[in-house]
Amino acid sequence: MTLWTLARRSARLNPSIIREILKVTEQPGILSMAGGLPSADTFPIQAIREACDRVLTQAPREALQYAASEGFGPLREWVAQHLGGMGMRVDPGQVLITTGSQQGLDLVGKVLVDAGAPVAVETPTYLGALQAFNPYEPIYTSLAGDADGPLPDSIRALPHDAPGTRFAYLLPNFQNPTGRVLPEARRLALLAAAQAVGLPLVEDNPYGDLWFDAPPPAPLAARWPEGVLYLGSFSKVLTPGFRLGYLVAPPALYPKLLQAKQAADLHTPGINQRVVHEVIKNGFLDQHVPTIRARYAAQCAAMAEALQRHMPEGTEWQRPQGGMFFWLRLPAGCDAMALLPQAVAQGIAYVPGAAFYAHAADPRTLRLSFVTLSPDDIASGVATLGKVLRTHIDGTREEAP
Amino acid sequence: MTLWTLARRSARLNPSIIREILKVTEQPGILSMAGGLPSADTFPIQAIREACDRVLTQAPREALQYAASEGFGPLREWVAQHLGGMGMRVDPGQVLITTGSQQGLDLVGKVLVDAGAPVAVETPTYLGALQAFNPYEPIYTSLAGDADGPLPDSIRALPHDAPGTRFAYLLPNFQNPTGRVLPEARRLALLAAAQAVGLPLVEDNPYGDLWFDAPPPAPLAARWPEGVLYLGSFSKVLTPGFRLGYLVAPPALYPKLLQAKQAADLHTPGINQRVVHEVIKNGFLDQHVPTIRARYAAQCAAMAEALQRHMPEGTEWQRPQGGMFFWLRLPAGCDAMALLPQAVAQGIAYVPGAAFYAHAADPRTLRLSFVTLSPDDIASGVATLGKVLRTHIDGTREEAP
Numbered sequence: 001m002t003l004w005t006l007a008r009r010s011a012r013l014n015p016s017i018i019r020e021i022l023k024v025t026e027q028p029g030i031l032s033m034a035g036g037l038p039s040a041d042t043f044p045i046q047a048i049r050e051a052c053d054r055v056l057t058q059a060p061r062e063a064l065q066y067a068a069s070e071g072f073g074p075l076r077e078w079v080a081q082h083l084g085g086m087g088m089r090v091d092p093g094q095v096l097i098t099t100g101s102q103q104g105l106d107l108v109g110k111v112l113v114d115a116g117a118p119v120a121v122e123t124p125t126y127l128g129a130l131q132a133f134n135p136y137e138p139i140y141t142s143l144a145g146d147a148d149g150p151l152p153d154s155i156r157a158l159p160h161d162a163p164g165t166r167f168a169y170l171l172p173n174f175q176n177p178t179g180r181v182l183p184e185a186r187r188l189a190l191l192a193a194a195q196a197v198g199l200p201l202v203e204d205n206p207y208g209d210l211w212f213d214a215p216p217p218a219p220l221a222a223r224w225p226e227g228v229l230y231l232g233s234f235s236k237v238l239t240p241g242f243r244l245g246y247l248v249a250p251p252a253l254y255p256k257l258l259q260a261k262q263a264a265d266l267h268t269p270g271i272n273q274r275v276v277h278e279v280i281k282n283g284f285l286d287q288h289v290p291t292i293r294a295r296y297a298a299q300c301a302a303m304a305e306a307l308q309r310h311m312p313e314g315t316e317w318q319r320p321q322g323g324m325f326f327w328l329r330l331p332a333g334c335d336a337m338a339l340l341p342q343a344v345a346q347g348i349a350y351v352p353g354a355a356f357y358a359h360a361a362d363p364r365t366l367r368l369s370f371v372t373l374s375p376d377d378i379a380s381g382v383a384t385l386g387k388v389l390r391t392h393i394d395g396t397r398e399e400a401p
Numbered sequence: 402m403t404l405w406t407l408a409r410r411s412a413r414l415n416p417s418i419i420r421e422i423l424k425v426t427e428q429p430g431i432l433s434m435a436g437g438l439p440s441a442d443t444f445p446i447q448a449i450r451e452a453c454d455r456v457l458t459q460a461p462r463e464a465l466q467y468a469a470s471e472g473f474g475p476l477r478e479w480v481a482q483h484l485g486g487m488g489m490r491v492d493p494g495q496v497l498i499t500t501g502s503q504q505g506l507d508l509v510g511k512v513l514v515d516a517g518a519p520v521a522v523e524t525p526t527y528l529g530a531l532q533a534f535n536p537y538e539p540i541y542t543s544l545a546g547d548a549d550g551p552l553p554d555s556i557r558a559l560p561h562d563a564p565g566t567r568f569a570y571l572l573p574n575f576q577n578p579t580g581r582v583l584p585e586a587r588r589l590a591l592l593a594a595a596q597a598v599g600l601p602l603v604e605d606n607p608y609g610d611l612w613f614d615a616p617p618p619a620p621l622a623a624r625w626p627e628g629v630l631y632l633g634s635f636s637k638v639l640t641p642g643f644r645l646g647y648l649v650a651p652p653a654l655y656p657k658l659l660q661a662k663q664a665a666d667l668h669t670p671g672i673n674q675r676v677v678h679e680v681i682k683n684g685f686l687d688q689h690v691p692t693i694r695a696r697y698a699a700q701c702a703a704m705a706e707a708l709q710r711h712m713p714e715g716t717e718w719q720r721p722q723g724g725m726f727f728w729l730r731l732p733a734g735c736d737a738m739a740l741l742p743q744a745v746a747q748g749i750a751y752v753p754g755a756a757f758y759a760h761a762a763d764p765r766t767l768r769l770s771f772v773t774l775s776p777d778d779i780a781s782g783v784a785t786l787g788k789v790l791r792t793h794i795d796g797t798r799e800e801a802p
Contacts, residue, residue: 003628004601004654005567007515007537013660019470040462048465049457056450061441064449064642069420099500099644103666110536114408131664135511136408166406200405227404241465243500243670253405259414263532264665265504269644272670 009115012134017355018127024344031381033368034349036176038324040372042292043239044279051278055271067270069262071097071246075277079232079246086208087218089225094248096257099268101206101233101245105132107260108202108229111253112166113138120158120168122150124356124365126176126204129169140358141165147318149175149182152193167200167229173208173216174323177356177367181321184217191223206233206245209289211322212297226250234276236324237289242272295371296324302375303368303382310386312393326368327353333396334389336366342392348384410516413535418756419528425745432782434769435750437577439725441773443693444640445680452679456672468671470663472498472647476678480633480647487609488619490626495649497658500669502607502634502646506533508661509603509630512654513567514539521559521569523551525757525766527577527605530570541759542566548719550576550583553594568601568630574609574617575724578757578768582722585618592624607634607646610690612723613698627651635677637725638690643673696772697725703776704769704783711787713794727769728754734797735790737767743793749785 021034055063070076076095083090098104105128113119115137121130123142130140141158143150150170158165170190172182182190194201203220221228233245249257261267303326304319311317314331330336336352343349353365368385370378422435456464471477477496484491499505506529514520516538522531524543531541542559544551551571559566571591573583583591595602604621622629634646650658662668704727705720712718715732731737737753744750754766769786771779 003599004513004651005518005565006657007511007513007518007567009515010512010657010661013512013657013664015656015660016663019663037467040466043462043465045457045461045465049454049461052453052457053450056446056453060446060450061444064444064446064640065441066438066636066641099666099670102664106665110408111411111414112405112408114410117406117408128667135661135664164406166408198404235467239465240467241671243666243668250405255416256407256411256414259416259532260411260536262417262420263414263503263536264507265500265644266529267644269500269670269673270642272673 009135009137012137016127016131018351021340021349021351024349030344030347030349031373031377031384032349033370033373033381034351035369035372036324037372038236038240039295042295044284044288047279047284048239048275051275055274055278059274063271063274065270067267069258069267071095071268072270072273072277074281075273078277078281079248083230083232083248087222088230088248090248094251094254096247096249096254096261097268097273098245098247098261099265100235100240100243101204101231102128102132103264104231104245104247105129105204107247107257107264109133109136110260111256118159118165120155120165120199121358122170122175123358124177124353125169125358126171127355129204130358138166142357142359143168147180148186149180150190152189155190155193155199156197158197158199165199167202168194169202169204170220171204172220173205174210174320176207176323177325177351177353178327179320179323179325180318180327181216187217187220187223191220195224195227201228202231203228204231206236207323209237210293210296210324212293212300213321216322221248226252229253237285237292238276238279242276244268244272244276299370299373299375299378302378303370306379306382310383312386312389315389324369324371326370328366328368329362330364330366330389331393332364334392335363337363339388339392343385343388346384346388348381348388350385410536410538413538417528417532419752422741422750422752425750431745431748431750432774432778432785433750434771434774434782435752436770436773437725438773439637439641440696443696445685445689448680448685449640449676452676456675456679460675464672464675466671468668470659470668472496472669473671473674473678475682476674479678479682480649484631484633484649488623489631489649491649495652495655497648497650497655497662498669498674499646499648499662500666501636501641501644502605502632503529503533504665505632505646505648506530506605508648508658508665510534510537511661512657519560519566521556521566521600522759523571523576524759525578525754526570526759527572528756530605531759539567543758543760544569548581549587550581551591553590556591556594556600557598559598559600566600568603569595570603570605571621572605573621574606575611575721577608577724578726578752578754579728580721580724580726581719582617588618588621588624592621596625596628602629603632604629605632607637608724610638611694611697611725613694613701614722617723622649630654638686638693639677639680643677645669645673645677700771700774700776700779703779704771707780707783711784713787713790716790725770725772727771729767729769730763731765731767731790732794733765735793736764738764740789740793744786744789747785747789749782749789751786
């Protein structure tokens with residue numbers, strides 16, 4: 001590497017721990033609760049195939065040509081209207097279609113983060129956001145939290161001197177990894193704190209539509225449009241393979257994000273945007289998303305029951321009200337990363353929680369996905385996890401003097 | 402904007418001049434020679450529709466799920482083999498599928514460019530590369546050149562003290578904007594100079610397959626694999642709407658580029674990769690690309706003839722041997738940017754050359770695309786351009802004392 005000189009920021013690019021774990025766990029025969037994938041059983045294959053055919057019959061030249069960096073107009077309008085149904089007031093001109101929500105995070109980093117600038121994140125937070133922001137070399141502040149999410153006081157305690165915290169990155173709904181939702185009261189308190197100190201927010205909402213019994217409260221962006229940059233995605237309600245996400249920016253921010261988008265990949269594939277719009281334009285998601293909710297709710301119930309039955313005493317978790325994940329805190333003396341090889345040897349996999357912390361990871365935490373296994377396999381996988389944990393705990397006791 | 406603080410690099414993000422021009426010129430009735438688009442008449446719509454249907458019938462769950470950041474294995478193998486046919490020796494493990502070649506440029510900037518680091522570019526160079534690199538805040542060195550491309554002496558003259566020039570960005574084949582190809586002798590001389598001073602090269606080759614009479618010489622990457630990062634694209638030989646490009650990196654560089662790719666958008670849409678592979682896997686491009694060459698060659702000939710007939714004395718150009726563009730240098734006293742409104746008023750459009758220079762733009766230059774107009778419209782458009790220029794030149798003479 002003497003010929004090529006790497007940029008300093010490259011030191012902040014690293015292999016994803018999850019990716020490395022997934023490689024191990026994708027061996028046949030492993031009951032993996034490690035993935036962050038939606039269930040392929042939920043993909044509306046027939047509707048997508050028909051939509052592809054219609055787009056390539058009705059507007060093939062437009063779908064296959066270079067297109068606008070902002071995104072496909074009718075899709076931007078759909079997004080604005082969809083978010084209107086959630087209480088946001090969005091002009092289609094504020095919508096930027098991104099190549100997956102991950103690209104939205106990258107553009108946020110590119111436009112808002114200087115090397116050494118503070119960025120506030122939840123504890124724990126979404127690993128992919130840390131990966132997206134890292135090359136822009138922020139200094140993270142981990143917001144203290146409880147079961148309802150970050151504490152308003154942790155926002156009031158942020159240093160607001162120059163260079164100032166650029167934004168707080170929040171995942172209000174069924175957070176990856178913890179599954180928790182911010183209750184209405186916490187949303188209001190966080191907004192009041194952020195407005196009081198002039199701290200902008202980046203609100204990431206890939207899971208909000210996947211509620212089980214009741215929809216989550218309105219987005220933060222609905223209450224403070226000029227202070228919240230909102231990110232959404234089609235990956236969890238339709239399919240991730242199209243790589244289609246979007247961001248909604250306050251008008252003052254939009255032009256720079258658009259220019260960053262253009263520099264990054266010119267535009268998101270036009271055919272993908274048109275096919276997705278063709279699938280959803282007549283209310284398809286109104287019928288489709290409830291089927292995902294029902295499926296995931298049943299799988300969640302199976303995992304809740306299995307955890308109740310098989311986890312050793314001292315294990316902590318909250319039953320999620322939506323999304324895809326359970327977040328466990330193991331009994332004292334259990335290190336989720338250290339135990340993973342034993343789990344894999346017994347035929348199961350999970351993601352150790354350590355990857356999701358900007359600082360001071362809690363080694364006792366782990367994430368379990370319930371959406372890609374059948375209820376029977378969930379029961380079996382969780383039972384095996386319980387056995388691995390008990391074996392470890394019993395071994396530790398025996399070793400004690 | 403007091404609430405949101407922009408990163409310093411945002412100052413280097415700006416609206417694309419070309420984009421702004423295209424907005425004006427996309428009015429109906431304008432004969433536009435301004436676009437950088439391939440001709441939609443070349444899109445193999447039927448083959449793509451059939452391939453979509455096969456992919457969504459045979460492997461829909463895989464095509465619509467999250468996928469590997471490196472890209473779809475069989476497509477990476479195809480790329481390695483295709484480049485082998487051009488004299489490169491590429492392992493599929495060196496191929497990274499990108500969301501258009503533009504993303505390859507962004508990843509190069511992210512991994513290799515520090516703020517203030519020198520990057521050498523051709524004079525003029527591809528505007529989109531400047532846009533991709535700009536947010537990483539390089540200091541450009543414009544390489545002096547002649548009709549055969551950059552001069553080897555301009556590479557020997559680069560400052561190689563710390564921090565050192567990170568790379569020279571070169572477009573050997575039918576360059577956008579000038580259309581010129583680097584002859585074999587110039588390639589060898591540039592490689593010798595780069596190797597002598599230890600300067601890595603980024604070789605961008607979106608147009609290499611679009612030759613008219615004879616293929617261009619072998620890529621630079623074929624002669625110096627460890628010192629050249631190569632970028633390719635399906636946008637000009639198939640369709641840009643899928644946003645499919647690729648880079649081939651020396652093995653030492655690959656992991657950081659892959660990590661940057663993962664942080665940028667996780668992966669390029671799997672369905673797009675599978676559909677394109679399905680279209681091309683059995684030699685489709687061997688039949689298809691010659692039809693594009695023949696079409697573009699005829700359009701190029703029409704423009705060459707029209708320029709010969711209509712350009713005022715003192716206008717300079719080279720007839721391109723491939724690609725999509727003519728590059729004109731107008732007679733003294735003609736400023737292409739200043740004349741554009743008059744051209745648009747007369748119903749034609751072009752791109753002023755100024756946008757393609759990192760420094761000291763030559764205001765007399767402009768770019769004409771010949772691929773999206775019929776030969777008749779080309780003749781008519783160039784005749785109008787000639788009239789606009791003559792009117793200006795005559796008016797200038799009359800104004801002279």
